Amino acid sequence: MKQYTEHIRGKLRKLPKKLIGSLAAAAVVVTTLVTANPMAVQADQRDPNVNPEINIQHYLNFEAISMGFIIPGTDIAGKGTVVYPLRNAPDWDKTFSWSEFENNYQTLPDSEKGTATGTLLKIYNKEARGTLTNGSGSNPKYGLILDEDGNMETHPAKKMLFNDEKVEYRNKPQLLYMNRLANNENYKLKSVWFAKTLADPRSVDEKDFKIANITADLNSEYPVIFTNNENYSETINGVTIKASADEPVRMGDHWVIVVSEGATIRFMFDPTDETYNKNDVNFFDYDISDGYIYVDGEKHETSEQDALQEAGNTTTAHTGKQGINSDSNYSGTGAKLAFGNVNTGTGLGGQTWEGNAINQFNHNNNQGTVFGLVKGLNSVMK
Secondary structure, eight states: EEEEEEEETTTTEOOOOOOOTTOOOOOOOOEOOOOSSSHHHHTTTTOOOSEEEEEEEEEEEEEEEEEEEEOOOOOOOTTTEEEEEOSSSTTTTTOOHHHHHHGGGGGGGGGGGGEEEEEEEEEOOOOHHHHOOTTTOOOOOOEEEEEETTTOOOOEEEEEOOOOOOEGGSSSHHHHHHEEEEEEEETTEEEEEEEOSSSSSTTTOGGSSSEEEOOOSSOOSOSSEESSTTEEEEEEETTTEOOOOEEEEETTTEEEEEEEOEEEEEEEEEEOOOOOOOOOOOOOOOSSSEEEEEEEEEEGGOOOOOHHHHOOOOOOOTTTGGGGGGGGGGOSSSOOSSOOGGGOOOSSSOOOOEHHHHHHOOTTTTTTOOOSSSOOOOTTTT
16 A cells, blocks of 8 residues: 655655645655554665665855966966866865876866966965975966956856765655755755766766756745655646656646655755945054154154144154064064064064065065965964
């Protein structure tokens, strides 16, 4: 004997023979056993036709910054071309290697790389470069492109949000249970990708899937319903529509997807847009002076500065090892990192670390920069 059932908070209840248009759930076919706990018996004897194991995925459509390898010979007068990887793997996937990409990008197919040309912003990228050096030969190999308005060039990408979830269909039979972001206003369900079989679980090629697009005319709560019944059908306006085991089928205000053993259900999301205005913003700066201003050596409060200057006086400040750069703020015997460059008269312009000037332009490379000063933060933010 077969019956239609619906999972509600871990329990089972009978549904009406006719499912109404809003459809709280699709037809779930189970075999009723004569026992006090029929589902427990079924779990021990899982029938893949009745209770298939399915793979649930969550992906995000977003615009990724087109950072990549600067193609040699293109870096001319502030312009350049970068080639970037089309990375759809999750951020925690460590299989990608920048060095391998640099060595092999010329032979990679277009599906695995892209290029951008324009104003070149060079980047020191530790992930890309491996061990950083501050000496000669440390010109950036990586960069990104700015458009005419100064915006960073981007490219569309699909990013995996969570690890795949393999579950038995009876445990998560409908959208409400499958969708981890159902109540998250920062993400909007854009489409549901379905694959009866999927050779590459990380594929983002639409040709590997059958897609149910989520449009405004669909039922807002259940735009897609799932069934394990290949013979499922609905009659709408006198027309009988049958479900397909191979692809989603539109039935009125919802799609119907027939799940089977090993099927993949991928939820594709768009990020939502929101404007947030905060007016009471406080800005802070560090004082590198002794807290006063001077006119011909005479001390004045800083509140007098405007009046003194309007009267034709030249005001100065004492900044040599003052304020946050005071000796009392340092400990140990290492080099002292100052706030303010050498032109502010910090008195610490000559400080060096491993042969690199840290409070003025570092002439060891043509960027004037120093890398490797900070290794991280401890639990007390010191």
